[in-house]
Amino acid sequence: MMMARYTMQRVAISWQNGLITSIASATRSLHTTKDRHSCKIIMSPPLVSLDLPDIWSSNSNQYHSIPPQKFSNEQIIIDGKSIAEDIRSSITSEVSRMKESIGKVPGLAVIVVGQRRDSLIYVRNKIKACEEAGIKSVMTELPDECAEDEVLSALANFNEDSSIHGILVQLPLPQHLDEGKILNALSLEKDVDGFHPLNMGNLAMRGREPLFIPCTPKGCIELLIRSGVEIIGKNAVVIGKSNIVGLPTSLLLQRHHATVSIVHALTKNPEQITREADIVITAAGVPNLVRGSWLKPGAVVLDVGTFPVDDPSSESGYCLMGDVYYEEAVELVSAITPVPGGVGPMTIAMLLSNTLDSAKRKFDFT
Amino acid sequence: MMMARYTMQRVAISWQNGLITSIASATRSLHTTKDRHSCKIIMSPPLVSLDLPDIWSSNSNQYHSIPPQKFSNEQIIIDGKSIAEDIRSSITSEVSRMKESIGKVPGLAVIVVGQRRDSLIYVRNKIKACEEAGIKSVMTELPDECAEDEVLSALANFNEDSSIHGILVQLPLPQHLDEGKILNALSLEKDVDGFHPLNMGNLAMRGREPLFIPCTPKGCIELLIRSGVEIIGKNAVVIGKSNIVGLPTSLLLQRHHATVSIVHALTKNPEQITREADIVITAAGVPNLVRGSWLKPGAVVLDVGTFPVDDPSSESGYCLMGDVYYEEAVELVSAITPVPGGVGPMTIAMLLSNTLDSAKRKFDFT
Numbered sequence: 001m002m003m004a005r006y007t008m009q010r011v012a013i014s015w016q017n018g019l020i021t022s023i024a025s026a027t028r029s030l031h032t033t034k035d036r037h038s039c040k041i042i043m044s045p046p047l048v049s050l051d052l053p054d055i056w057s058s059n060s061n062q063y064h065s066i067p068p069q070k071f072s073n074e075q076i077i078i079d080g081k082s083i084a085e086d087i088r089s090s091i092t093s094e095v096s097r098m099k100e101s102i103g104k105v106p107g108l109a110v111i112v113v114g115q116r117r118d119s120l121i122y123v124r125n126k127i128k129a130c131e132e133a134g135i136k137s138v139m140t141e142l143p144d145e146c147a148e149d150e151v152l153s154a155l156a157n158f159n160e161d162s163s164i165h166g167i168l169v170q171l172p173l174p175q176h177l178d179e180g181k182i183l184n185a186l187s188l189e190k191d192v193d194g195f196h197p198l199n200m201g202n203l204a205m206r207g208r209e210p211l212f213i214p215c216t217p218k219g220c221i222e223l224l225i226r227s228g229v230e231i232i233g234k235n236a237v238v239i240g241k242s243n244i245v246g247l248p249t250s251l252l253l254q255r256h257h258a259t260v261s262i263v264h265a266l267t268k269n270p271e272q273i274t275r276e277a278d279i280v281i282t283a284a285g286v287p288n289l290v291r292g293s294w295l296k297p298g299a300v301v302l303d304v305g306t307f308p309v310d311d312p313s314s315e316s317g318y319c320l321m322g323d324v325y326y327e328e329a330v331e332l333v334s335a336i337t338p339v340p341g342g343v344g345p346m347t348i349a350m351l352l353s354n355t356l357d358s359a360k361r362k363f364d365f366t
Numbered sequence: 367m368m369m370a371r372y373t374m375q376r377v378a379i380s381w382q383n384g385l386i387t388s389i390a391s392a393t394r395s396l397h398t399t400k401d402r403h404s405c406k407i408i409m410s411p412p413l414v415s416l417d418l419p420d421i422w423s424s425n426s427n428q429y430h431s432i433p434p435q436k437f438s439n440e441q442i443i444i445d446g447k448s449i450a451e452d453i454r455s456s457i458t459s460e461v462s463r464m465k466e467s468i469g470k471v472p473g474l475a476v477i478v479v480g481q482r483r484d485s486l487i488y489v490r491n492k493i494k495a496c497e498e499a500g501i502k503s504v505m506t507e508l509p510d511e512c513a514e515d516e517v518l519s520a521l522a523n524f525n526e527d528s529s530i531h532g533i534l535v536q537l538p539l540p541q542h543l544d545e546g547k548i549l550n551a552l553s554l555e556k557d558v559d560g561f562h563p564l565n566m567g568n569l570a571m572r573g574r575e576p577l578f579i580p581c582t583p584k585g586c587i588e589l590l591i592r593s594g595v596e597i598i599g600k601n602a603v604v605i606g607k608s609n610i611v612g613l614p615t616s617l618l619l620q621r622h623h624a625t626v627s628i629v630h631a632l633t634k635n636p637e638q639i640t641r642e643a644d645i646v647i648t649a650a651g652v653p654n655l656v657r658g659s660w661l662k663p664g665a666v667v668l669d670v671g672t673f674p675v676d677d678p679s680s681e682s683g684y685c686l687m688g689d690v691y692y693e694e695a696v697e698l699v700s701a702i703t704p705v706p707g708g709v710g711p712m713t714i715a716m717l718l719s720n721t722l723d724s725a726k727r728k729f730d731f732t
Contacts, residue, residue: 054606055631056631056650169622198567201563202563234634241620261628265419265420265421268601
């Protein structure tokens with residue numbers, strides 16, 4: 001039903017050959033059978049089901065100039081807030097079904113160290129979202145100057161707590177804490193952020209399935225799928241290569257068979273490279289970095305950047321700015337996410353989804 | 367305050383000058399001190415030492431057309447065979463030093479299933495290389511139709527054998543065997559091929575150091591460094607996204623701060639994308655895929671492809687062909703590896719190097 005609702009927004013792009021069409025239908029059918037329940041919530045299929053053999057076409061040697069993409073002058077503003085609400089509503093139903101069936105609910109634990117304003121806002125939103133979905137949530141707040149052992153000890157408690165199915169250590173941690181060591185101590189089965197290197201390796205490697213896909217990249221793919229954007233064979237540029245967004249997004253797009261280029265702070269010609277992209281996902285954290293001149297007409301742009309900037313006119317005293325110079329971009333693109341209200345809400349929805357999936361796995365609940 | 371910080375970020379950077387130079391010298395000095403011994407053999411530095419903060423330049427918003435790269439008309443044919451011999455000679459000295467100091471030598475175990483001609487050749491070459499370097503080697507050959515348990519049992523024996531520091535399962539395995547399951551059973555400390563997903567995750571993630579870097583990608587970076595090719599900030603294209611070459615090569619190039627694009631069988635305009643690259647590393651396994659028209663004048667090209675083609679005129683009855691149409695490419699590039707004699711010998715040298723490193727780690731030998 002949701003599929004119908006979102007794909008109607010754009011005319012489906014016709015594939016250039018039969019292979020892709022058949023893969024697409026295989027994915028869809030897998031979707032509607034094997035993963036019946038999770039499919040209600042998340043439309044992106046299991047990664048292993050996407051794996052394809054490397055068969056190079058015989059015309060790879062010929063250069064085909066790509067005709068400029070036709071697109072109507074209608075831009076889609078991808079309403080991440082509304083899509084995330086739909087997903088959260090489905091999660092709420094699933095949590096309720098779980099509670100009725102087996103008397104259990106998923107549980108999420110959050111560890112936050114220090115008083116970073118942005119971290120506290122994110123954490124508060126996550127806890128609130130859990131409450132709304134019927135997911136149990138617990139938070140441990142530690143002071144800025146706490147010792148590593150205190151964090152590890154809080155983590156160990158949650159690792160052992162059978163009512164907790166997801167643990168989240170809010171990043172960034174204060175400088176004196178060893179982030180790698182702390183994240184390594186997190187039980188793999190509860191790594192709902194998907195930041196453990198084993199999860200990352202399984203995300204990267206064909207034939208493997210990570211236990212959890214990091215929330216923001218997963219939310220981005222979900223937005224693309226629900227907006228009817230084809231990923232396979234498309235040129236995608238990811239701006240930024242952080243462990244938490246840029247890297248896993250580039251890996252996930254590759255698992256979906258996009259041709260991915262990763263642009264970062266040391267890239268000499270980011271504008272030129274980005275302008276070749278059909279899909280741009282930007283997570284640089286630099287307000288207005290991506291100008292109109294960086295974008296190919298008809299591109300699809302997802303803006304992960306959320307940079308708080310002082311704004312006395314706002315009630316909160318600040319506003320959030322994305323990486324994309326929105327006013328210029330919106331004139332060119334075929335679809336774009338706003339900031340706020342684009343990718344942000346999806347990150348939280350995916351966190352709830354990962355926590356639900358984790359509890360389902362634990363209870364063998366389908 | 368945040369606004370102020372943001373402005374400072376934008377103003378602070380002219381990375382083309384001081385910053386990069388200082389990082390480069392930091393890396394060099396690290397090289398010559400901390401990693402004195404391994405540096406004798408391998409020139410590529412530890413990955414964590416390469417990690418840089420994401421500081422976007424204030425001129426990212428301006429488009430600079432990149433002037434065509436000047437290069438003299440002299441092409442360097444990168445002599446992988448000779449470079450690999452140098453490295454193997456250093457490894458031999460180190461093995462000998464280890465034997466004299468502590469009476470131990472590194473040990474490599476190879477498991478090969480079935481009778482694939484190419485696999486048997488690779489394995490034979492690896493065993494021979496071990497012997498020449500003074501590294502102990504053991505091989506278990508299993509029949510094509512062997513059960514998964516037999517492979518797992520051979521693996522378990524080697525995992526427990528304290529004289530073995532590296533284990534290699536020759537890929538590809540016959541279809542009926544679960545490659546993922548088998549590779550997962552391999553002791554992480556002995557995963558000298560670096561194919562375990564935890565190693566792959568640690569290769570991908572900034573701030574992490576894998577226990578082992580996969581041999582072929584490591585050999586490629588070593589060839590670039592020894593040929594004086596700068597990687598940082600360069601546009602690199604990796605052709606092919608296999609778990610064993612394409613994927614780890616793209617991750618490793620990213621750790622070295624190249625701007626990486628990954629081209630694969632479903633890429634619609636591989637020629638156009640590849641032609642933008644300063645560095646091309648191709649591992650498609652498709653003879654002559656990369657024509658002259660795919661290459662930017664002055665590019666550096668590493669050809670990982672080794673496709674056996676029947677050749678009655680050769681003593682062995684076959685010859686190896688690379689992905690690159692060599693005769694066309696050599697007229698354009700600034701440096702190129704031949705096939706054979708380019709990347710191939712480096713893969714074996716890196717396997718020996720990984721095995722030596724593993725034994726050093728085990729014996730705490732520096």
